[in-house]
Amino acid sequence: MTHILAIDQGTTSSRAIVFDAGLRPVASAQKEFPQHFPASGWVEHDPSDLWVSVAGVARAAVEKAGLHAGDIAAIGITNQRETTLIWDRRTGKPLHRAIVWQDRRTAGLCDRLKAEGHEPVIAARTGLLLDPYFSGTKLGWLLDNIDGARDRAKRGELAFGTVDSWLIWNLTGGRVHATDATNAARTLLYNIVENRWDAEICALLDIPMALLPEVRDCAGDYGTTRADLFGREIPILGVAGDQQAATVGQACFAPGMMKSTYGTGCFALLNTGEKMVASKNRLLSTIAYRLDGRTTYALEGSIFIAGAVVQWLRDGLKIIRHAAETQPLAEAADPAQELLLVPAFTGLGAPYWRPECRGAVFGLTRNSGPAEFARAALESVGFQTRDLLEAMRADWPDAAQGVLRVDGGMAASDWTMQFLADILGAPVDRPRVTETTALGAGYLAGLGAGLCPSPEEFARDWALERRFEPIMAEAVREARYARWQRAVQATIAAAG
Numbered sequence: 001m002t003h004i005l006a007i008d009q010g011t012t013s014s015r016a017i018v019f020d021a022g023l024r025p026v027a028s029a030q031k032e033f034p035q036h037f038p039a040s041g042w043v044e045h046d047p048s049d050l051w052v053s054v055a056g057v058a059r060a061a062v063e064k065a066g067l068h069a070g071d072i073a074a075i076g077i078t079n080q081r082e083t084t085l086i087w088d089r090r091t092g093k094p095l096h097r098a099i100v101w102q103d104r105r106t107a108g109l110c111d112r113l114k115a116e117g118h119e120p121v122i123a124a125r126t127g128l129l130l131d132p133y134f135s136g137t138k139l140g141w142l143l144d145n146i147d148g149a150r151d152r153a154k155r156g157e158l159a160f161g162t163v164d165s166w167l168i169w170n171l172t173g174g175r176v177h178a179t180d181a182t183n184a185a186r187t188l189l190y191n192i193v194e195n196r197w198d199a200e201i202c203a204l205l206d207i208p209m210a211l212l213p214e215v216r217d218c219a220g221d222y223g224t225t226r227a228d229l230f231g232r233e234i235p236i237l238g239v240a241g242d243q244q245a246a247t248v249g250q251a252c253f254a255p256g257m258m259k260s261t262y263g264t265g266c267f268a269l270l271n272t273g274e275k276m277v278a279s280k281n282r283l284l285s286t287i288a289y290r291l292d293g294r295t296t297y298a299l300e301g302s303i304f305i306a307g308a309v310v311q312w313l314r315d316g317l318k319i320i321r322h323a324a325e326t327q328p329l330a331e332a333a334d335p336a337q338e339l340l341l342v343p344a345f346t347g348l349g350a351p352y353w354r355p356e357c358r359g360a361v362f363g364l365t366r367n368s369g370p371a372e373f374a375r376a377a378l379e380s381v382g383f384q385t386r387d388l389l390e391a392m393r394a395d396w397p398d399a400a401q402g403v404l405r406v407d408g409g410m411a412a413s414d415w416t417m418q419f420l421a422d423i424l425g426a427p428v429d430r431p432r433v434t435e436t437t438a439l440g441a442g443y444l445a446g447l448g449a450g451l452c453p454s455p456e457e458f459a460r461d462w463a464l465e466r467r468f469e470p471i472m473a474e475a476v477r478e479a480r481y482a483r484w485q486r487a488v489q490a491t492i493a494a495a496g
């Protein structure tokens with residue numbers, strides 16, 4: 001048994017990668033699945049699409065690698081976080097579509113809880129804020145809106161889970177109802193200081209605790225797969241939310257190390273060591289990973305629109321056909337024009353947390369065209385990351401010294417990464433392996449199986465592909481960032 005199977009269940013697609021014992025990718029498979037938008041601001045996934053796509057890509061990746069189940073020592077799971085599911089423990093049938101992390105339907109409930117003054121206590125215990133992003137209010141909505149669900153939940157008939165738990169349940173044939181500490185940390189129901197479900201917060205949200213999964217370490221025993229899935233049972237030995245798995249995959253094991261993943265959104269995590277740091281600047285505190293019962297914490301900045309702004313250029317404005325076309329366009333943009341885009345398409349995330357905001361463009365002239373829009377779109381990703389870094393520097397002064405490790409689809413854009421280094425005034429490091437999320441899950445499973453080396457040794461193997469050094473003059477950098485900050489304030493003011 002020489003290989004590891006990593007499953008990465010993301011917001012728009014499911015991926016599986018087979019790694020060899022040296023954590024080199026050997027084969028992979030990917031499948032997109034439908035998104036459902038039943039009302040404005042609502043986003044849902046069909047639970048069976050999640051499970052069926054995962055089972056399909058997992059089998060396909062093993063087959064493509066020319067391997068058999070007997071060659072796979074362990075499975076690691078990583079997943080889109082916060083997305084909320086509820087199912088019947090007896091039949092395994094979901095009671096509703098999954099409510100996706102992007103879904104804003106519980107904004108009213110969050111406002112009410114904030115007005116009642118609950119946010120400080122919730123933040124101190126969970127590290128999170130009262131935003132519809134997290135699972136707790138989504139689960140409350142499901143219990144309020146599915147006939148008889150709360151009573152059935154009280155009787156212990158139902159199970160709640162984030163996507164990891166749903167996959168573990170299905171992989172094990174309903175034998176294991178568990179989650180890992182990083183996914184639990186995104187629910188709004190988990191006390192990350194004491195490492196337990198928080199009974200008082202559950203009571204506040206009227207969530208029966210009989211619904212909740214057992215919380216385990218990131219490298220731990222999550223049971224074995226049903227024998228019929230792969231031809232024999234395979235142990236599941238690693239689980240982490242995707243941004244935490246990327247933190248592990250980027251080997252950000254020392255306090256002060258930071259990674260930023262540029263996919264649909266952007267999520268920056270700063271390792272803060274074994275003590276939870278409470279943010280004074282509207283960042284989230286979260287669990288980076290829990291190994292052998294020891295928790296390592298992180299500060300997180302979450303931006304909802306990063307690569308999605310490039311998708312908007314392609315699908316909305318239709319000024320590009322492929323994401324990579326943004327680079328030549330940005331290079332060709334008129335340097336005399338100062339088009340600035342605040343891509344608050346679904347509100348602003350960290351550090352503003354203004355769900356009511358919508359996007360804005362500043363500095364339009366009659367000469368503004370596709371090239372200027374492409375440049376403004378790519379630059380918006382850099383400006384938003386600077387906002388996060390400013391908040392991190394204020395919370396944790398060491399963050400200022402750090403190099404930023406980047407990954408995700410948009411990290412492929414050299415132009416964007418150079419602008420990022422320029423506007424941050426800090427080096428940006430892109431690793432050789434950019435599939436860091438799957439790598440992190442694979443590493444955790446390999447650790448569980450005793451196949452992979454210690455975190456220190458794994459960190460030594462992290463290999464740089466390219467470093468982007470800041471070259472923009474300090475005065476230009478600061479003037480441009482100040483203009484961005486004014487644009488954000490104007491965007492917030494316009495939302496009323």
Ligand SMILES: Nc1ncnc2c1ncn2[C@@H]1O[C@H](COP(=O)(O)OP(=O)(O)O)[C@@H](O)[C@H]1O
Pocket residue numbers: 010011012013262263264265306307308309310311323324325326327408409410411412413
């Ligand atoms: N060369 C590129 N330049 C700019 N953006 C890119 C480039 N390649 C991919 N992207 C963006 O990266 C995102 C895909 O990254 P990925 O990590 O696969 O995202 P996710 O896991 O959220 O689906 C898309 O939004 C796409 O627009």
Ligand SMILES: O=P(O)(O)OC[C@H](O)CO
Pocket residue numbers: 009010011012079080081082101241242243263264265
């Ligand atoms: O699936 P991704 O890569 O868009 O990541 C989603 C995040 O986990 C949401 O918090």
